[in-house]
Amino acid sequence: MAGGEGEKPRIGVFVCHCGTNIAGVVDVKKVVEEVSKLPGVVHAEDYVYMCSQIGQQKIIDAIREKKLNGVVVAACTPSLHGETFAKAVEHGGLSRHRYEFVSIREYVSWVHWHDRKKATEKAIREIAAAVAKLADNKVYEPIRRAVKKKALVIGGGIAGMTAAVDLANAGIPVVLVEKSPTIGGRMIQLSMTFPTLDCAQCTITPKMAEVANHPNIKLYTLSEVIDVEGHVGNYKVKILQHPRMVDIDECRLCGFCERACPVEVPNEFNRGLGKRKAIYLPFAQAVPSAYVIDAEHCTRCGLCVRACPVDAINLDEKERIIEEEVGSIIVATGFDIYPPENLPEYGYGIYKDVVDALQFEQMIVPSGPTRGRIVRLSDGKPAKTVVFIQCAGSRDVNHLPYCSKICCMYTAKQAMLYKMKVPDGKAYIFYIDVRAAGKGYEEFYKKAQMTPGIHYVRGRVSRVYREPGDDRLTVEGVDTLSGKLVKIKADLVVLAVGIVPRLDPELASKLKIAVDEYGFAQEVHPKLKPVETEVGGVFVAGAVQGPKDISESVAQASAAAAKAMQLLVKDYVEKEPLIAEVDEERCDGCGICASTCPYEAIKIENGKAHVTPILCEGCGMCVSACPVGAMELRNLTDKQITNMVKAIARWP
Amino acid sequence: MDMDGFVEEVVRISGRNPYLCYQCGMCSAVCPVAQYMDILPHQIIRLVQMGDPAVLESDAIWVCISCMACVDRCPRDVGPGIIIDALRQFKLRRGAEKYDYFQVPELGEAPSLALVAASRKLTG
Numbered sequence: 130m131a132g133g134e135g136e137k138p139r140i141g142v143f144v145c146h147c148g149t150n151i152a153g154v155v156d157v158k159k160v161v162e163e164v165s166k167l168p169g170v171v172h173a174e175d176y177v178y179m180c181s182q183i184g185q186q187k188i189i190d191a192i193r194e195k196k197l198n199g200v201v202v203a204a205c206t207p208s209l210h211g212e213t214f215a216k217a218v219e220h221g222g223l224s225r226h227r228y229e230f231v232s233i234r235e236y237v238s239w240v241h242w243h244d245r246k247k248a249t250e251k252a253i254r255e256i257a258a259a260v261a262k263l264a265d266n267k268v269y270e271p272i273r274r275a276v277k278k279k280a281l282v283i284g285g286g287i288a289g290m291t292a293a294v295d296l297a298n299a300g301i302p303v304v305l306v307e308k309s310p311t312i313g314g315r316m317i318q319l320s321m322t323f324p325t326l327d328c329a330q331c332t333i334t335p336k337m338a339e340v341a342n343h344p345n346i347k348l349y350t351l352s353e354v355i356d357v358e359g360h361v362g363n364y365k366v367k368i369l370q371h372p373r374m375v376d377i378d379e380c381r382l383c384g385f386c387e388r389a390c391p392v393e394v395p396n397e398f399n400r401g402l403g404k405r406k407a408i409y410l411p412f413a414q415a416v417p418s419a420y421v422i423d424a425e426h427c428t429r430c431g432l433c434v435r436a437c438p439v440d441a442i443n444l445d446e447k448e449r450i451i452e453e454e455v456g457s458i459i460v461a462t463g464f465d466i467y468p469p470e471n472l473p474e475y476g477y478g479i480y481k482d483v484v485d486a487l488q489f490e491q492m493i494v495p496s497g498p499t500r501g502r503i504v505r506l507s508d509g510k511p512a513k514t515v516v517f518i519q520c521a522g523s524r525d526v527n528h529l530p531y532c533s534k535i536c537c538m539y540t541a542k543q544a545m546l547y548k549m550k551v552p553d554g555k556a557y558i559f560y561i562d563v564r565a566a567g568k569g570y571e572e573f574y575k576k577a578q579m580t581p582g583i584h585y586v587r588g589r590v591s592r593v594y595r596e597p598g599d600d601r602l603t604v605e606g607v608d609t610l611s612g613k614l615v616k617i618k619a620d621l622v623v624l625a626v627g628i629v630p631r632l633d634p635e636l637a638s639k640l641k642i643a644v645d646e647y648g649f650a651q652e653v654h655p656k657l658k659p660v661e662t663e664v665g666g667v668f669v670a671g672a673v674q675g676p677k678d679i680s681e682s683v684a685q686a687s688a689a690a691a692k693a694m695q696l697l698v699k700d701y702v703e704k705e706p707l708i709a710e711v712d713e714e715r716c717d718g719c720g721i722c723a724s725t726c727p728y729e730a731i732k733i734e735n736g737k738a739h740v741t742p743i744l745c746e747g748c749g750m751c752v753s754a755c756p757v758g759a760m761e762l763r764n765l766t767d768k769q770i771t772n773m774v775k776a777i778a779r780w781p
Numbered sequence: 782m783d784m785d786g787f788v789e790e791v792v793r794i795s796g797r798n799p800y801l802c803y804q805c806g807m808c809s810a811v812c813p814v815a816q817y818m819d820i821l822p823h824q825i826i827r828l829v830q831m832g833d834p835a836v837l838e839s840d841a842i843w844v845c846i847s848c849m850a851c852v853d854r855c856p857r858d859v860g861p862g863i864i865i866d867a868l869r870q871f872k873l874r875r876g877a878e879k880y881d882y883f884q885v886p887e888l889g890e891a892p893s894l895a896l897v898a899a900s901r902k903l904t905g
Contacts, residue, residue, distance in 0.1 A: 474854075520805075525856035561805040591810035591854070609806035612821055 138169035138264050141197040142256055143188055143214075145179035145204035147234050152177075154238035156249040160203070163253045163781070167260050171195055180210045185217040192221030199223075199263040203231040203256050208654070224268040226707075226764060229259040254777045261776035262769045269706035269763060272742045276362035276702055277456040280693050281306065283354055283636070286314020287679055288671025288686040289461035290336050295690035297345035301697050304453050305340065306368055307350045311415035312337055314463055315672075318398065320493035322679055323542040324573035330494075334414045341416045349451065350417060357639045358729070360744050361665030362456045362702035372446035373421045375408070379441035380419035382410065386433035386442060387420065394426045396498075399491035402484075402506070403498035408433045408442075413496065457666045457693040460640065460650060461686060464628040464672035467522035467529055475518060475624055476593035481506040482602055483593060483622045485521075486539060493546050503550050505620045508600065512554065512620035515547055516604045518590050519560040523627035531647060533627030534676035537564045540625045541577035548580050556583045557617055559590050559606055567678070586615065593622050632673050640667055641727075650674045660689040665702075668692050707763045708745035709752060711738045715759035722751035722760055784834040787871055791829060795867035797860045799829045808851035808861040818844045822851055822861045829864060842868045847902060869902065 142164045146152035157175040165173040172195045176184045179202060191197060200223065202214045207230040215225040233252040241248035278301060282293045285307030293303045305312070316322075317337075319329035340346055349370055356367035375386075392407035407427040410420050422433075422444070434442045469477040469485040476483040482505050484492070495501040503512045517540045522528040537560070544556040558577075563585070565574040577583055590606035604617045630649045637644050642662040643651040650669040653661040660668045668689040671682040696702070709722075709731075718736035730744035731751060738751075738759070752760045761767065792798065802823070809821035818841035820828075828836035836842070842865050851861040891899075 520856075524803075524805075526858045527854070527856065561803060588806035589810045591807065605810065607806040607809040607815075607821065607823070609804055609809070609821075609823055612824060614809065614815055614821075 136198050138199055138260075139171045139195065139197050140167075140169045140199040140201060140260055140263055141172035141188070141191045141195060142167075142170055142174075142201045142203065142260070143179055143184075143191075144173070144175040144233070144252075144256075145184070145202070146175060146177045147205055147238075148177065150205070151234050151238045154242045154245055154248050155233060155252045156245065159249055160252050160256065164256045164260070167257055169199070169260055169264060172197060179204050180213050185213065185220075188214065188217045189221040192218070192223055197221075197223065198227060199260075199266070200228040201231060201256055201259045201263060202228070203233045203252065203259075205234040206232045226266050226268045227263065229263050229266070231255045231259045250780075254780050257776040257780045258773035261772040262765075265766065265769050265772070266764045271703045272706050272708070273701045273703050274360075274362060274743045276697060276699055277364070277454050278302070278697050279304065279453070279455045280457045280459065280697060281354070281364070281366055281453060281455040282459045282461060284314070284461035284463055284671070284673070285309075285312030285340070285348070285350070286461060286463045286671060286682075287316045287333060287336070288463065288673075288682040289314070289459070290333075290340050291683050291686035292459045292461060292670050292690040292693075293346050294336065294339050294343065295687050296693060296697075297343045299690075299694055301345065301694065303343075303346045304366075304368075304455060305346055305348045306352045306354055307348070308353055309411070310350050310373065310421040311411045311417070312340055312348065312350065313412075313414070313416070315487075316679060317412065317414070318487060318490060320490045321542065321546060323538045324567070324569040326542070326545070330414065337414065337416045341418075348417070351421070352451075353633075354636060354639070355450075357458070360728075361704070362696065362699075363743075364455050364458060364666065366453045366455060366458070368451040368453060369448060370451060371448050372424065373419070374424070374427075374442060374444055374446045375420045375422060376441040376443070377417045377419040379439050381439055381441075382418060382420070383438065384410075384420075385436040385438060389432040389436035391430065391432065392426050392428055394423065399498045400485065400488045402488055402491055456697050457668070458640065459668045459670055459686075459689045459693060460632070460636075460642065460662075460673060461670040461689075462633075462636070462673045463631045464676070465631045467533070467627040467629050469521065469624050469626050471528060472521055472624060472626075474592045475521065475590065475622065476595075476602065477624060480593070480595060480602060480622075482512075482620060483624065485624050485626045486536070486543065487626075489543055489623045493543070493550070501550070503547055503554070503621070505600075510600075510620070511551065512547075513551065514555045514557070514601075514617065514619045515544075515621045515623060516590070516593075516602075516617055516619040517544060517556065517558045517623045517625060519558060519625045520589075521624035521626045524561060529627045529629065529647070531627075532564065532676070534564070535678045536625040536627060538567070538570055538573065538678065540623075541565075541574050543623065544583045545577050545580055548582055552582075554582060557604075557619075558583065558585050559588060560585060561587070561589070567680070588615075593619075628672060628676050630673050640664060642667055642669070660685055660692055665704075666693075666696055704743065705747065706742070707747045707765070708742055709740050709747065709749070709760050709762055711740060712759045712761065713737050715757050716755075717757060717759075719756065721754050721756060725750045725754040784837070787834055787837065788829060788832045790871055791864060791867045794870050795860065795863045797863050797867075799826055799859060799864055801857045802826045802830060802859045802861075803857060805856060807854050807856060811850045811854050812845075813848060813850065814844055814846055822865070825865060825868070826859060826861050829868070837868060837872055841865075847898070866902075 161173045218228040237252045281304045282289045293305045316333045351371040355369045386408045390406035390408045393404045395401035396403045396405040491497040492499045523533040565571045588607040588609040601618045670686040670689040720733045723731040806823045809823045845865045849862045
């Protein structure tokens with residue numbers, strides 16, 4: 130492709146109207162007239178939609194006809210159409226490095242709509258700067274590196290498992306890392322799923338079995354990712370595996386160890402409603418199918434070791450560190466429920482008969498701590514009146530300002546399941562708004578509303594308390610629709626708690642992925658790049674990216690897997706060569722650049738700084754930090770910046 | 782009484798934004814004197830949102846004891862109690878007298894704390 134370096138500049142400027150987005154504020158005709166006078170500009174035109182095929186063709190034609198060696202496009206924003214015009218420029222026979230994008234929509238018309246004259250002037254000055262910069266743009270070859278054809282999935286819930294199986298089925302080896310002793314995540318804790326009332330366990334266990342038996346999936350349970358280095362296509366990952374102390378292959382699930390174990394602790398699987406031993410099987414369908422020792426509570430008494438008929442238990446097993454090399458990483462660490470302890474006004478932790486939604490799920494499950502009976506936990510009597518409190522922690526500036534999205538639907542489901550179990554029972558659901566946006570969801574909500582004995586009350590509960598001598602709870606609230614205060618005697622209160630991301634900030638910082646203000650993983654673009662992170666090759670799936678139900682998590686997991694595949698089917702990754710360069714004559718090896726580099730791309734060797742091209746993201750931190758001016762960014766040199774400032778200041 | 786722009790005035794006095802309210806009813810649920818009100822606190826805020834001066838004629842704004850429980854629990858940080866206080870201020874600054882403070886028959890027997898609170902509330 131034609132370079133254009135060293136030649137006399139022949140620059141074309143293309144000004145987009147973006148319909149009226151730009152042209153409604155900026156006088157595009159005046160812009161074209163003025164930029165035509167700039168030194169080096171031999172062609173300038175405007176068009177209503179430069180991103181259209183016709184618009185792109187105008188660029189291609191002008192390059193060929195006017196023998197342009199530089200192109201400036203003034204339009205929306207490079208994140209939208211930067212690539213569109215780069216391709217058009219290449220199609221016209223020029224290198225993409227001989228093209229500059231000027232954002233006159235986001236930086237001009239959208240922010241200066243109140244002053245057309247000055248907005249027009251600003252657009253002209255910005256274009257003048259780009260024209261000045263372009264004169265010194267050099268053409269570079271893209272940077273390439275081979276891709277490791279293997280993926281890492283963090284989190285073994287429904288999202289992580291789906292992504293892992295999708296990748297594995299495409300022939301890509303997958304390393305699946307799960308923190309707890311078994312895969313299954315949150316979904317395995319649920320009774321049934323909305324809006325079809327399918328058994329959650331029956332839906333997820335085939336997927337668990339698929340993960341367990343897939344030749345392309347290597348599963349590490351009780352494990353966490355402790356270190357990540359590298360870049361897109363080539364990540365080196367360290368995994369810390371905590372000791373299970375039970376040999377997975379030897380364990381026969383006879384349960385002798387469990388019976389021998391003298392230590393009893395609350396069972397986290399049913400959120401403490403039941404107990405388990407220090408050696409335990411998380412649940413019947415656990416994968417891997419083997420007992421595990423809870424190192425935190427085990428007293429090392431050795432009774433289990435003696436009870437085990439196959440010598441599967443080794444109390445001296447040590448943690449180990451596993452190293453894996455992968456090309457792509459999918460983060461699917463899921464969610465936690467909002468701690469109901471933070472809602473003391475609803476009596477959680479004070480009264481046994483106040484439970485959170487996940488505990489209620491476990492009360493519905495036939496194998497759960499109440500054997501599927503809906504009873505008062507205080508005395509085991511049947512729960513004839515149940516109050517559900519929606520938005521328990523959600524949509525509240527004192528707790529979670531956001532909507533947790535799934536609670537409206539799971540509450541409707543729980544109320545219906547309650548009515549199936551206790552046909553003469555009454556269920557009251559306090560809500561602010563019912564959000565049932567999803568396929569079949571409104572119909573499901575309608576079904577709950579129609580069910581005799583389910584009463585939706587639009588309003589809040591102020592407090593839950595027990596009056597002296599009363600074996601029931603008193604729920605005080607308001608029905609905003611009738612404008613009346615309500616007081617309900619309830620056997621059981623269920624808090625529809627919101628959800629919070631389960632993303633260890635340390636893991637996020639090791640992966641260098643951004644999190645939003647609530648700690649959810651931040652996608653690159655809410656519409657167009659919903660599973661991509663700012664870090665190349667690292668994708669997100671499931672509730673770690675934002676509140677999501679199962680269907681959405683699965684869809685997103687398959688999307689993340691597809692994105693990982695796009696990367697992993699390639700033999701090499703290419704990246705923008707616009708990186709930092711060292712002027713070795715000036716560099717005195719002080720190392721300040723290396724310490725400021727967020728990508729660990731700079732090493733000091735033989736007293737000089739060296740940039741590793743594949744790691745450098747071209748952020749420019751080192752350039753501003755270097756005390757002797759030895760660092761420069763390709764195509765954004767000090768000289769170019771000075772010329773841009775001069776061009777802005779000089780016009781008209 | 783000139784009611785024009787009463788919402789703007791109430792917003793200015795209170796420094797609160799009534800339009801943040803999504804009518805969940807938490808203020809009414811926590812209010813310890815709601816059962817004595819002709820309209821409930823969330824309805825007061827609704828009338829302010831709608832710019833309906835009828836809110837100024839409600840008894841409820843005078844029944845409010847300014848305990849600010851609603852302000853504490855409001856999930857949108859609307860601060861209903863502060864807006865209700867501003868509604869009273871709006872009326873008092875226009876010379877309205879809801880009660881003749883010196884004609885209260887139980888004046889002598891009322892606890893002094895209640896008198897201080899009442900005088901603060903009823904005199905602007």
